[in-house]
Amino acid sequence: MTRLVISTSTFQSQVADLLPCNKYKKSQLTHSLIESTGLLNSFDHVISDFICSKDDLLQFHSKDYIELLMDNKYNTVLPYDVEESSWNELNEISTSWHESKNEAEFKRFTSREKLYEHFKQLSPKEKPINGKRSAWDALLDSDPDEEVQQNETLEGNAEIKATLMKEHNLEGDCPLFSYIPMYTQVVTGATLSLSKFLQPNSERSIAINWDGGRHHAFKNKASGFCYVNDIVLLIQKIRKNGFKNISYVDFDLHHGDGVQKAFQFSKNVQTVSLHMFEPGFFPCTGSLQEAKAGSSIVNIPLLHGLDGTFLKQLTKDIIIPVVEQHEPEVLVIQCGGDGLIGDQYNEWQLTIHDLSGAIMKLINTFPSCSVVLLGGGGYNEKVMSRFYNYLTWNIAFEYSKRPPSGLFLSSELNLLIPDHEFIDVYQDEQYKYWIYEQEGSSKYKTLRNDNKVDFVAELRAYYGHGLQPQLPHDVSEDNSPGTVHMMVPK
Numbered sequence: 001m002t003r004l005v006i007s008t009s010t011f012q013s014q015v016a017d018l019l020p021c022n023k024y025k026k027s028q029l030t031h032s033l034i035e036s037t038g039l040l041n042s043f044d045h046v047i048s049d050f051i052c053s054k055d056d057l058l059q060f061h062s063k064d065y066i067e068l069l070m071d072n073k074y075n076t077v078l079p080y081d082v083e084e085s086s087w088n089e090l091n092e093i094s095t096s097w098h099e100s101k102n103e104a105e106f107k108r109f110t111s112r113e114k115l116y117e118h119f120k121q122l123s124p125k126e127k128p129i130n131g132k133r134s135a136w137d138a139l140l141d142s143d144p145d146e147e148v149q150q151n152e153t154l155e156g157n158a159e160i161k162a163t164l165m166k167e168h169n170l171e172g173d174c175p176l177f178s179y180i181p182m183y184t185q186v187v188t189g190a191t192l193s194l195s196k197f198l199q200p201n202s203e204r205s206i207a208i209n210w211d212g213g214r215h216h217a218f219k220n221k222a223s224g225f226c227y228v229n230d231i232v233l234l235i236q237k238i239r240k241n242g243f244k245n246i247s248y249v250d251f252d253l254h255h256g257d258g259v260q261k262a263f264q265f266s267k268n269v270q271t272v273s274l275h276m277f278e279p280g281f282f283p284c285t286g287s288l289q290e291a292k293a294g295s296s297i298v299n300i301p302l303l304h305g306l307d308g309t310f311l312k313q314l315t316k317d318i319i320i321p322v323v324e325q326h327e328p329e330v331l332v333i334q335c336g337g338d339g340l341i342g343d344q345y346n347e348w349q350l351t352i353h354d355l356s357g358a359i360m361k362l363i364n365t366f367p368s369c370s371v372v373l374l375g376g377g378g379y380n381e382k383v384m385s386r387f388y389n390y391l392t393w394n395i396a397f398e399y400s401k402r403p404p405s406g407l408f409l410s411s412e413l414n415l416l417i418p419d420h421e422f423i424d425v426y427q428d429e430q431y432k433y434w435i436y437e438q439e440g441s442s443k444y445k446t447l448r449n450d451n452k453v454d455f456v457a458e459l460r461a462y463y464g465h466g467l468q469p470q471l472p473h474d475v476s477e478d479n480s481p482g483t484v485h486m487m488v489p490k
Contacts, residue, residue: 001203001204001401002203002204002205002206002399003044003045003197003203003204003205003206004042004043004044004045004205004206004207004395004396004399004400005043005044005045005046005047005194005197005205005206005207005208006040006043006045006046006047006207006208006209006392007046007047007048007050007190007191007193007194007207007208007209007211008031008034008035008040008046008047008048008190008208008209008210008211009031009046009048009049010028010031010107010108010109011048011049011109011115011118011186012027012031012048012049012186012187012190012211013027013028013030013031013032013211014027014028014108014109014115015115015119015179015182015183015186015187016183016186016187016211017087018087018112018177018178018179018180018182018183019177019183019187019225020175020177020225021225021379022381023379023381024086024087024089024090025089025090025381025425026378026381026384026385027210027211028090028422029090029381029382029384029385029422029425030210030384030385030388030389032385032420032421032422033385033386033388033389033417033418033420033422034388034389034392035420036418036419036420036421037389037393037404037407037418038404038405039389039392039393039396039404041402041404042396042400042402042403042404043396043400044401045197047190047193047194049118049122049186050186050189050190050192050193051119051122051123051185051186051189052185052188052189052192053185054066054070056188056189056192056233057070057184057188057228057233059233059236059237060219060229060232060233060236060262061217061219061220061228061229062219062220064168064220065168065219065220065221068164068168068170069168069170069180069181069184069222069227069228070181070184070185071181072181074176074178074179074180074181075116075119075179075181075182076116076178076179077112077113077178077179078176078177078178081177081178084111084112087112088110088111090422090425091108091110093421093422093424093425094108094421094422096424097420097421097422097423097424098421105421112178112179115179115182116179116182119182119185119186123182123185167220167221168220168221168222169221169222169223170221170222173224173225174222174223174224174225174226174227180227183227184227184228187211187212187214187228187230188212188228188230188233190209190211190212191209191211191212191230191231191233191234191374192230192233192234192237193209194207194208194209194234194372195234195237195238195241197370198238198241198243198330198370198372199241199242200241200242200243200329204367204368204369204370205370205371206363206370206371206372206373206395206399207370207371207372207373208372208373208374208392208395209230209372209373209374209375210335210373210374210375210388210392211375212230212231212234212374212375213230213231213252213334213335213336213374213375213376214226214227214228214229214230214231214258214376215229215231215250215252215254215256215257215258215259215334215336215376216229216254216256216257216258216283217229217258218258218261219262223257223258223283224254224282224283225377226258229258229259229262230374231248231256231258231259231332231334231374232258232259232262232263234332234372234374235248235259235263235269235332238330238332238372239268239269243329243330244268244329245268245269245270245326245327245328245329245330246268246269246270246328246329246330246331246332247269247270247272247323247326247328247330247331247332248263248269248270248271248272248332248333248334249272249273249319249323249331249332249333249334249362250271250272250273250274250275250333250334250336250376251274251333251334251335251336251339251355251358251359251376252273252275252334252336252338252339252376252377253275253276253336253338253339253343253345253347253348253377254275254276254281254282254283254336254338254377255273255275255277255283255285255286255299255301256271256273256275256286256334257283257285257286259271259273259334260273260285260286260290260297260299263296264295264297265295266296267296268296269296270296270297270298270322270323270326270328271296271297271298272298272300272319272322272323273286273298273299273300274300274302274311274314274319275299275300275301275302276301276302276303276304276306276339276347276348277299277301277302277303278303278304286299286301287299287301288301288462291463296326298322298463300314300318300319300459302451303450303451304347304348304447304448304449304450305347305348305349305447305448305449305450305451306339306347306348306349306350306449306451307348307349307350307354307447307449308349308350308351308353308354308357310449310451310453310456311350311354311355311358312354312357312358312361313456314358314456314459315358315361315362316361317456317459317460318456318459318460318463319358319362320361320362320365321460322463323362323365323366324365328366328369329369329370330369330370330371330372331362331363331366331369331370331371331372332371332372332374333359333362333363333371333372333373333374334374334375334376335355335359335373335374335375335376335387335388335391336375336376336377336378337355337376337377337378337383337384337387337388338376338377338378338379339355340352340355340378340380340383340384340387340436341383341436341437341443341444341445342380342382342383342436342443342445343378343379343380343383344379344380345379346445346447347447348447349445349446349447349449351436351437352383352386352387352390352434352436352437353390353437355387355391356387356390356391356394359373359391360391360394360395360398363395364398373391373395375388382425382426382429383436386417386433386436390408393407393408408433413432413434413437413438414432414434415432415433415434416431416432416433417431417432417433429443
């Protein structure tokens, strides 16, 4: 038997959508679609509103970084983010839908301030770390509940502030945003809450947090829209539960650099990442050469245009064999969807069926392993809500003691998004669930696949017997199309 666990709620999804790259929609659309299709009824445990503490974050991240990131002065609407209408757009759509049904809508929080009021009721009381004040405290010295003043935040001691921001990379693609401490505690807490259901010698669990999977964050800094590495924190917690061997598999378009670096010297935590690897493409890591002999690093660097056929072959011939060699007791899978058709990156051409099929194949191959499924990249929020909903349905249909109906068993491409509070968001897609997979539709795109068939054989030869990397002697000199994957970006 398998126990199904998911962390999700209206509150969690609204907090997760404070993250700018979520466009105020991704998490809420996902949660609402999962709820509207009745999938939560198939889970044994639905976790809501779990909050982690600073001490939890310090199990991996540095004190100075966490003190800066978690400063309570940022639990407010920041002076450069006073516009509420964008964040509130889905609330207006929800209200209109419920009014049309003559229903009252009470679940949603109608402002970020009200979100924070609820958060304060849940949040654990924090104490200063080691009784010491951080550099950020010295810069912004005021009552922690006092509203941030523009002069303090944006002018203040500009030189010290600029130094701290640069050191911790809280600029560029990782700026401080309104209520970032709340966001950090809620999203990371949701991932960590899953760990209590992962215990040796107990029932197998499949546990999900689609708001997690922040694989780029490092010990001392943010990176790539990721502020706290909930994956690393979770794996550490799982190991403390008594598990020895853990395999982490990353399906995101981008290399899982933060997780790889955290466990690069570990024999017990295997990191497997398939990702686009071309000169200048973020984060410019993930080459084969990084998988040094004797390490547990497995990198699968790919090119533009990856399709479902190639992914299926990689899963069967590379991913599953390398994971089998590691003999994991727990699988942690990052399910980034930025390689799907319709994503704004437009680099890979995977369908929702393709990516879900690869993930399900991996899960089904290891029936004795507990599994954690986390979210990740994906920048078309309407595509991502479909993907996570469909993958959740697959998990529930395959493993639940109360499986859902056959809603998605049909191959009917004209299947419609079910009527629910956010149905109008899908209007410009004719409400069609599979419109991104329908050949001839305006949403379906075909790319040139630059990945060569013989690269799979090269990977098998490279990782070889016992998965000890054996780098071909001429890899660094060979510029032929078949081996371009192995080149390190200059």
